[in-house]
Amino acid sequence: MKTNYLIIVLIFIIPLILTISTLGNIFLSPITYAIWLTMEIGLISTLTFYSNYRKSKEIKSNLVNVLRNYKVASIVVSYNEDPETLKYTIISIKDATGALGDVFLLDDSTHKEKVELNKKFCEENNIKYLHRDNRRGYKAGALNDFLKLYGNNYDLIAVFDSDQRPVKSFFYDLIPFFNDPKIAFVQIPQAYTESNTRVAIGAAYQQMPFNEVVMTGRDVTGSAFILGSGFIARISALMDVGYFDESAVTEDLATSIELHSKGYKSIYVNYPGIWYGEPPKTVDAYIIQQGRWSLGTLQLFKKIIKANMDWRSFLDYFSGILYWFKEGPLTIFEIAAPVLFLIFKFFILKVNPWIFSIAYYPVFIFSLLMFVYSMKKREYGPKGFFYHQFIELLMMPPVTLSFFAWIMRRRVPFKVTPKNGKNKTSKWVALYIFLEIVLIISIISGILWYKSTSLLMLKYSIIINLTWAIYFLFLNTGTFFLFFEKEKNF
Numbered sequence: 001m002k003t004n005y006l007i008i009v010l011i012f013i014i015p016l017i018l019t020i021s022t023l024g025n026i027f028l029s030p031i032t033y034a035i036w037l038t039m040e041i042g043l044i045s046t047l048t049f050y051s052n053y054r055k056s057k058e059i060k061s062n063l064v065n066v067l068r069n070y071k072v073a074s075i076v077v078s079y080n081e082d083p084e085t086l087k088y089t090i091i092s093i094k095d096a097t098g099a100l101g102d103v104f105l106l107d108d109s110t111h112k113e114k115v116e117l118n119k120k121f122c123e124e125n126n127i128k129y130l131h132r133d134n135r136r137g138y139k140a141g142a143l144n145d146f147l148k149l150y151g152n153n154y155d156l157i158a159v160f161d162s163d164q165r166p167v168k169s170f171f172y173d174l175i176p177f178f179n180d181p182k183i184a185f186v187q188i189p190q191a192y193t194e195s196n197t198r199v200a201i202g203a204a205y206q207q208m209p210f211n212e213v214v215m216t217g218r219d220v221t222g223s224a225f226i227l228g229s230g231f232i233a234r235i236s237a238l239m240d241v242g243y244f245d246e247s248a249v250t251e252d253l254a255t256s257i258e259l260h261s262k263g264y265k266s267i268y269v270n271y272p273g274i275w276y277g278e279p280p281k282t283v284d285a286y287i288i289q290q291g292r293w294s295l296g297t298l299q300l301f302k303k304i305i306k307a308n309m310d311w312r313s314f315l316d317y318f319s320g321i322l323y324w325f326k327e328g329p330l331t332i333f334e335i336a337a338p339v340l341f342l343i344f345k346f347f348i349l350k351v352n353p354w355i356f357s358i359a360y361y362p363v364f365i366f367s368l369l370m371f372v373y374s375m376k377k378r379e380y381g382p383k384g385f386f387y388h389q390f391i392e393l394l395m396m397p398p399v400t401l402s403f404f405a406w407i408m409r410r411r412v413p414f415k416v417t418p419k420n421g422k423n424k425t426s427k428w429v430a431l432y433i434f435l436e437i438v439l440i441i442s443i444i445s446g447i448l449w450y451k452s453t454s455l456l457m458l459k460y461s462i463i464i465n466l467t468w469a470i471y472f473l474f475l476n477t478g479t480f481f482l483f484f485e486k487e488k489n490f
Helices: 002-022 025-054 083-100 111-125 139-155 172-181 198-221 235-240 251-261 285-298 301-305 311-327 329-344 355-373 381-393 397-407 429-452 457-485
Strands: 074-078 103-109 128-131 156-160 185-189 231-234 263-270
Touching: 002 025, 002 301, 002 311, 025 156, 025 198, 025 285, 025 311, 025 355, 074 083, 074 139, 083 103, 083 111, 083 156, 083 251, 103 111, 103 139, 103 235, 103 397, 111 231, 128 285, 128 311, 139 235, 139 251, 156 172, 156 235, 172 185, 185 235, 185 251, 198 263, 198 311, 198 381, 198 457, 231 235, 251 263, 251 301, 251 311, 285 311, 285 381, 285 397, 301 311, 311 329, 311 397, 329 397, 329 429, 329 457, 355 457, 381 457, 429 457
Parallel strands: 074 103, 074 156, 103 128, 185 263
Antiparallel strands: 156 231, 185 231
């Protein structure tokens, strides 16, 4: 735990030292600090991603071929989901479960018609139906209520979202991993196959490096975590840590930390065991999803710090916190810095532009090339890269709001990501129109300033800031087009 604190202190102290030594304006010191912190997080993220890429090519565990007699409870958790989508999901889960156990629908729906349809379908298809009149603990609460009532009757619990359908061999391929008594859970990738809007395509490409590289590498370092769906867990291990953690929006991540802190191990198998999955299809659906994920991770700040795990596993978990810092509030400072310099001539950093370029740009270029190289054998390519970058800028508003909600210790109600959102233009489009205009003005101002000055070092500084303004204008323009898309087949 002492190592955890030391790592965190270094992460946040080093930018402070750099801020003090390069401060251009005392009133702009928060921006100066944010810029240095952003660059440091970028470096940490690059090194961590590279390490996970190297690890992802290793084989951690051999699949044991002996299928022991485990009794399985296959669970679908629903809250006002589309009954038709649920039907197809439950049928696929029932086919996969077979004689290994039972299938349950934990239905927290509040729409009376959906409740009646779900109940009738379950009665007709020998599915065990459980309905709660309250949403205590949300998804984690529903799972815990089930485990407290029926957990002793089963060895393993498999959890699926309403749009996550397992292949028929799912359990026979994955259950043998539990022959090791220290394995607490086995997780597979969450597949997105129904990508028929630009937002959905971007979300699918965004998940690809995470599933293919990050989680596969974390399997080797011992820090792969539950993704909320498409996993099998040992019930006795869940009971040992007090069931699923209900204190955070992301109960899956919180529970994983508890299990790893207790010495349990996890398995991540990069295996196509899910054949159907719906990503968020609209901007608002995506924003709800990212807001929930980011808030849930930020809520675990203290839990991660206090976690009893080795430094590498801790860094893997804490890099998740840093990721949300960077994609939310720090992105605002990244955009603000060149704008303030080019339009208002505010000097954010007092540093030689040549030294800055030599120190920073090679790292930035390496991170891009390494990222693209790591995905070269996967269906990603330039299209995936650009979609990934565009949709990450769309994360800025919800993640920033989550950051402030976390700082102010606000309890934000759990929101399910809409599966079939209406094709209407999100109100957030106004923000990206504003950014587009501001960035264009800053670029024009920078060009005029460059032409009017004869100071060589100032010209270099203007070029650096123009580069960033143009870069963000490109990203913002791509993100802007995500708002105007009707569902169709690509």
